[in-house]
Amino acid sequence: MNTEEAVDRGIEFLEDKAGYYTHKLESVKLEENIWVVRFDVGAFEEKIAEVKIDDKTERITGYERPK
Secondary structure, three states: OOHHHHHHHHHHHHHHHHOOOOOEEEEEEEEOOEEEEEEEOOOOOOOEEEEEEEOOOOOEEEEEOOO
């Protein structure tokens, strides 16, 4: 999986499973075979959602909702 695929997988999860249709990429990095993709999902103020994706299986391994 490359960076673009990780971002696309994160967007797919946000839209299909988490219900966020407005999102802006904040950061993406690979940490020990886990992609950590952060999105700002807030409409009027910053709200950060974090999606973790396994590099080999492309499965979502974690999700942190905005507070």
